[in-house]
Amino acid sequence: MNRASFLSLLPSRDDYRDFRRTWKDDLVAGVTVGIVALPLALAFGVSSGAGAEAGLITAIVAGLIAAVFGGSHVQVSGPTGAMVVVLAPIVALHGVGTVALISVMAGIIVIVAGALRLGRAVTYIPWPVIEGFTAGIGIIIFMQQVPAAVGVANEGHSTNAVVAAFQSIGEASWPAAFMPVAAVAATAAIMLVLGRFLPRIPGSFIAILVVSVIVIGAGLPLASIGELPSSLPAPSLPSFSPDLLLTLTGPAFAVAALAAIESLLSARVAATLADTGTVNADRELVGQGLASLVTGFFGGMPATGAIARTAVNVRSGARTRVASIVHALILLLVVLVASTVVSKIPLAALSGVLMMTAARMVSISTMRQVAGSGRSSLAVYAITLFVTVAFDLVVAVGIGLAFAAFFALRALSRLSGAHREPLPGEHESGDERIALFRIDGSLFFGAADRLSDEITRVPGIEVVILRLSQLQLVDSTGAHALAELIEVLERRGATVLIKGVRDEHRDLLEKLGVLDALRHPNHLFAELEPALAHARDHVQRPQDH
Known part of the structure; x- marks a missing residue:
């Protein structure tokens, strides 16, 4: 003092x-x-x-x-x-x-x-x-x-x-x-x-x-x-x-x-x-x-x-x-x-x-x-x-x-969610095998499992794009669950792309292996358009990825 x-x-x-x-x-x-x-x-x-x-x-x-x-x-x-x-x-x-x-x-x-x-x-x-x-x-x-x-x-x-x-x-x-x-x-x-x-x-x-x-x-x-x-x-x-x-x-x-x-x-x-x-x-x-x-x-x-x-x-x-x-x-x-x-x-x-x-x-x-x-x-x-x-x-x-x-965390978890969005632009062949998810609110211990369940339930998907730019809060449990989610999707044959990691979240995501869980370092994007282009290219020519 x-x-x-x-x-x-x-x-x-x-x-x-x-x-x-x-x-x-x-x-x-x-x-x-x-x-x-x-x-x-x-x-x-x-x-x-x-x-x-x-x-x-x-x-x-x-x-x-x-x-x-x-x-x-x-x-x-x-x-x-x-x-x-x-x-x-x-x-x-x-x-x-x-x-x-x-x-x-x-x-x-x-x-x-x-x-x-x-x-x-x-x-x-x-x-x-x-x-x-x-x-x-x-x-x-x-x-x-x-x-x-x-x-x-x-x-x-x-x-x-x-x-x-x-x-x-x-x-x-x-x-x-x-x-x-x-x-x-x-x-x-x-x-x-x-x-x-x-x-x-x-x-x-x-x-x-x-x-x-x-x-x-x-x-x-x-x-x-x-x-x-x-x-x-x-x-x-x-x-x-x-x-x-x-x-x-x-x-x-x-x-x-x-x-x-x-x-x-x-x-x-x-x-x-x-x-x-x-x-x-x-x-x-x-x-x-x-x-x-x-x-x-x-x-x-x-x-x-x-x-x-x-x-x-x-x-x-x-x-x-x-x-x-x-x-x-x-x-x-x-x-x-x-x-x-x-x-x-x-x-x-x-x-x-x-x-x-x-x-x-x-x-x-x-x-x-x-x-x-x-x-x-x-x-x-x-x-x-x-x-x-x-x-x-x-x-x-x-x-x-x-x-x-408990009640506050329950309310906070209900405000958090993974929302599937339509792909922007004109529909192209293979788009039905691409899932674009926007993760809102907070990814913390009270919401991590539910968000994972929402994303992994979608069948017939070859590429998953996770938009994290709207994510306000991430704790260690949420980051760990995100890394596990990526590993599960990759084991099932779905390629995961991440778009829009915020600066205040990057250090925690790196330390808990979220970015390492991606199949390739190039699967991390700052903008949606290149991420979507990469996903479409992957669906059309999967043997090269």
């Missing part, structure tokens, strides 16, 4: 060049998104199993580090629903004590990915995969809140959120369970009303405030967050052993992959919402990796860019990374002066916030758009969604990519 490339991954003065002009908007946006982030940080911490304290620490530390070192000027980072979905089963299997260590390990992996310039890899994820992944996360987050919503401790349940939700409903003590359900419903109702009529007001914050006042004032027996620290803990290295590191390597890579994907997607969304400058994808990975790494030292959880909070930030007027820094400082202020008040928030109210957040992630209009874009897109969307809910998020992205690639 040269010096310029290295410096592009680090903060610079240019990050704040517009601050003098936008500082008022940035401060307002930072305060606004800080208020929005507070209930989400608490809720995601509780839902992951790491606790509200871990969620709040992550929002503060990761929010600050990612704002300074990340590649987006307006990205807001912290605990997210997608990360909760991955962490919850890890906590269930390995214990809450491993969360900080996984955060450190995943952070290192993401930093390395940024240093290796892998930031643009997310651009290869198709839209149906992203939307299916997002909808699946929404369903899982919703289901993860069911135990708290019915007042059941989520212990001894399945690691699958859907199964655990139904187990919780069966174990709930009815009608006592209607009390937390009512708190969830009230929270959701307030958020819906405010979102509909007063969209600029942070509905989740107001909903939690109102429900908390009612619950505390009425003395209702609902579980609360519990004691929170009044300051950030001192940083320390998480405890580990070689065996534990080996055990957590797989989960750490899964967390790192998710952190990278979600952060880069969030940064891309932010770039489309307002003219806030370009996104340096590699620097974003380095910044997010540092955020998770440092957060782990403070006992937090892995962080990612948060799409919803980033959108609030941009729509509130943020134009520089100062807004994200202010958001982290607002949350720090809450810890320093209001932790006692925050500790009394009912868990059911947090569940209501997350259920509403999850419901917004499952967009009916998006499903209609995907369905309207074709059956293959709908299949990729549905498969990704199903695997996300039933199995694993990172596996879902991989399977979604595989199916998307």
Whole structure:
């Protein structure tokens, strides 16, 4: 890595060049998104199993580090629903004590990915995969809140959120369970009303405030967050052993992959919402990796860019990374002066916030758009969604990519073909024994065999002219199949002539023996007329060729 490339991954003065002009908007946006982030940080911490304290620490530390070192000027980072979905089963299997260590390990992996310039890899994820992944996360987050919503401790349940939700409903003590359900419903109702009529007001914050006042004032027996620290803990290295590191390597890579994907997607969304400058994808990975790494030292959880909070930030007027820094400082202020008040928030109210957040992630209009874009897109969307809910998020992205690639290659292969064309000019004796084929599109592993079958099926042919000038793409499989096709035709007694090899294809065709498979070097032509003349001459006087 040269010096310029290295410096592009680090903060610079240019990050704040517009601050003098936008500082008022940035401060307002930072305060606004800080208020929005507070209930989400608490809720995601509780839902992951790491606790509200871990969620709040992550929002503060990761929010600050990612704002300074990340590649987006307006990205807001912290605990997210997608990360909760991955962490919850890890906590269930390995214990809450491993969360900080996984955060450190995943952070290192993401930093390395940024240093290796892998930031643009997310651009290869198709839209149906992203939307299916997002909808699946929404369903899982919703289901993860069911135990708290019915007042059941989520212990001894399945690691699958859907199964655990139904187990919780069966174990709930009815009608006592209607009390937390009512708190969830009230929270959701307030958020819906405010979102509909007063969209600029942070509905989740107001909903939690109102429900908390009612619950505390009425003395209702609902579980609360519990004691929170009044300051950030001192940083320390998480405890580990070689065996534990080996055990957590797989989960750490899964967390790192998710952190990278979600952060880069969030940064891309932010770039489309307002003219806030370009996104340096590699620097974003380095910044997010540092955020998770440092957060782990403070006992937090892995962080990612948060799409919803980033959108609030941009729509509130943020134009520089100062807004994200202010958001982290607002949350720090809450810890320093209001932790006692925050500790009394009912868990059911947090569940209501997350259920509403999850419901917004499952967009009916998006499903209609995907369905309207074709059956293959709908299949990729549905498969990704199903695997996300039933199995694993990172596996879902991989399977979604595989199916998307399959459908794309199938479509590409259908656009490729060997088309027999009539011979130009006046018909001459023997022309019926000459076949002129134009090969269009791409000659690659998905189309090579079919093209070969189309050409070799033609009976009674003595000369085959292959026109390659319209061929756009050739891979090694396609070139190898073309060489085999020529050998098969020659063995059957048909002479093969090639016309119009493009310069960008010549080297590959030579290396894989396509040109050597011709009976004679003179059977390679740049123009059609001399190739056709040679073919006609061959048909009329085959003994000389």
